[in-house]
Amino acid sequence: xxxxxxxxxxxxxxxxxxxxxxxxxxxxxxxxxxxxxxxxxxxxxxxxxxxxxxxxxxxxxxxxxxxxxxxxxxxxxxxxxxxxxxxxxxxxxxxxxxxxxxxxxxxxxxxxxxxxxxxxxxxxxxxxxxxxxxxxxxxxxxxxxxxxxxxxxxxxxxxxxxxxxxxxxxxxxxxxxxxxxxxxxxxxxxxxxxxxxxxxxxxxxxxxxxxxxxxxxxxxxxxxxxxxxxxxxxxxxxxxxxxxxxxxxxxxxxxxxxxxxxxxxxxxxxxxxxxxxxxxxxxxxxxxxxxxxxxxxxxxxxxxxxxxxxxxxxxxxxxxxxxxxxxxxxxxxxxxxxxxxxxxxxxxxxxxxxxxxxxxxxxxxxxxxxxxxxxxxxxxxxxxxxxxxxxxxxxxxxxxxxxxxxxxxxxxxxxxxxxxxxxxxxxxxxxxxxxxxxxxxxxxxxxxxxxxxxxxxxxxxxxxxxxxxxxxxxxxxxxxxxxxxxxxxxxxxxxxxxxxxxxxxxxxxxxxxxxxxxxxx
RNA sequence: GGCGGCGUAGCUCAGUUGGUCAGAGCAACCGGUUCAUACCCGGUAGGUCGGCGGUUCGAGUCCGCCCGCCGCUACCA
Numbered sequence: 001x002x003x004x005x006x007x008x009x010x011x012x013x014x015x016x017x018x019x020x021x022x023x024x025x026x027x028x029x030x031x032x033x034x035x036x037x038x039x040x041x042x043x044x045x046x047x048x049x050x051x052x053x054x055x056x057x058x059x060x061x062x063x064x065x066x067x068x069x070x071x072x073x074x075x076x077x078x079x080x081x082x083x084x085x086x087x088x089x090x091x092x093x094x095x096x097x098x099x100x101x102x103x104x105x106x107x108x109x110x111x112x113x114x115x116x117x118x119x120x121x122x123x124x125x126x127x128x129x130x131x132x133x134x135x136x137x138x139x140x141x142x143x144x145x146x147x148x149x150x151x152x153x154x155x156x157x158x159x160x161x162x163x164x165x166x167x168x169x170x171x172x173x174x175x176x177x178x179x180x181x182x183x184x185x186x187x188x189x190x191x192x193x194x195x196x197x198x199x200x201x202x203x204x205x206x207x208x209x210x211x212x213x214x215x216x217x218x219x220x221x222x223x224x225x226x227x228x229x230x231x232x233x234x235x236x237x238x239x240x241x242x243x244x245x246x247x248x249x250x251x252x253x254x255x256x257x258x259x260x261x262x263x264x265x266x267x268x269x270x271x272x273x274x275x276x277x278x279x280x281x282x283x284x285x286x287x288x289x290x291x292x293x294x295x296x297x298x299x300x301x302x303x304x305x306x307x308x309x310x311x312x313x314x315x316x317x318x319x320x321x322x323x324x325x326x327x328x329x330x331x332x333x334x335x336x337x338x339x340x341x342x343x344x345x346x347x348x349x350x351x352x353x354x355x356x357x358x359x360x361x362x363x364x365x366x367x368x369x370x371x372x373x374x375x376x377x378x379x380x381x382x383x384x385x386x387x388x389x390x391x392x393x394x395x396x397x398x399x400x401x402x403x404x405x406x407x408x409x410x411x412x413x414x415x416x417x418x419x420x421x422x423x424x425x426x427x428x429x430x431x432x433x434x435x436x437x438x439x440x441x442x443x444x445x446x447x448x449x450x451x452x453x454x455x456x457x458x459x460x461x462x463x464x465x466x467x468x469x470x471x472x473x474x475x476x477x478x479x480x481x482x483x484x485x486x487x488x489x490x491x492x493x494x495x496x497x498x499x500x501x502x503x504x505x506x507x508x509x510x511x512x513x514x515x516x517x518x519x520x521x
Numbered sequence: 522g523g524c525g526g527c528g529u530a531g532c533u534c535a536g537u538u539g540g541u542c543a544g545a546g547c548a549a550c551c552g553g554u555u556c557a558u559a560c561c562c563g564g565u566a567g568g569u570c571g572g573c574g575g576u577u578c579g580a581g582u583c584c585g586c587c588c589g590c591c592g593c594u595a596c597c598a
Binding site: 187194331335336343347350353354360363415418426428429506507510511 | 524525526527532533534535545546547548554555556557558559560561562563591592593594595
């Protein structure tokens, strides 16, 4: 059995989970679910990044010990993932004591390699970025360009540096020999351009900070949050009760097949992280995919605009399948996308309720009326437009998932549903019944049932609950959240519904969504 | 300033190597229908394919310039 491992970012616990984190995680979950459907053994890693001065200060502002604050926020992430029906296997927290062991071991490896040195660093420091800033990139009045309301602070302190510069050639060779390492291609170009300009060493420690792991060779210093956070991917790979060690952590699941990230943290993953791993003599992840950002009604989400989308409220109101479907079908992973509540409701209703759900409903009614509630026999008229599409679909969708083109996987599948709704009118099975053409009738209904089944199966990584209801109404004892149907090769193909299988009484599998009535003034 | 990318019907987008390429879905309007979750089916969009110029028998589809939006990055200062 093949293995497939992937990660979401470890989300910073500076604030409650936002829709962007939810988006990444929904995508990762769908990718993981498809791999599982295909029969792979899958490990999905998510988690939280909990160190750094910013966390310390946030906790302080709330009058909480940092760990308490982290516990609370981490719990919120887990709660949201549950509501979104995410099936994760490891939730990696960087304050996990086992993580400290891994970080220490990793640091020492790099240290012994001679890639870490002490250097006096002076400059303006943004606490929010956890980074030193060049004076010239500051906004007038010494504000951070990324955090225009935050004054940068003057620091003059010795820090430990990682010899990133030493790895420039190796990195460039990596990008050359492994063109798929960074995706989409536009991101790859950005990274290559950045590296080509020349790399400078970056600091991996901070002084005057408590909230983090001490530098093993100099406990006055604390390890910089990013150095620590990236390693959380590796710590996560330890078995639950396993004593922590680098060797144990990388034994089974490393290197991961995919780091799914947002485009804002590309450089850390595509440049710093591979260099760190090279230094430590560890294999590199196979692929890094950076997705785009979300806007709300065409505008950037921001506190000052007051247009932040709350994922908790959304999933409470509309349910997880609806959200997952909209974000994964309507937005191309890798490109920026927009969330409009009105459009969201329209699309989801059109595709899932009116399209897919209603197709099942009307077909099932016919099956009960004319075929005694059992799957009819597929006739020679296997030659029909649905069968023609259906025979190609499994492979096409598999390719789309492999390319992480989730929107295409959904679009291809929906095309079958749309064609089926046309075809049912063209064939008018109720007319066939009147004229006593029972064989043709059976063939038509079989094709319709099969189209719904195939669509439900291929969409199950995205809308597992809806797919489950469809499969169950079609007479299968299957729950895509628990017990998958056996055999991708079979279920992804056309024509697997067994003749004679009893189908259930039709019930809507996806209730139409309603826009909240009042428009806020 | 340099380098990516993008700009196609109200909205989201498809459009291989130039010649039914002017499309799909959603929305809207009109009509039909009942097997169906006020659903589905059919029809209607006269969109200068961002603008200008060029290559060509023929260009969203190639070339040049320009405008607008976005990303990465630099520098002047």
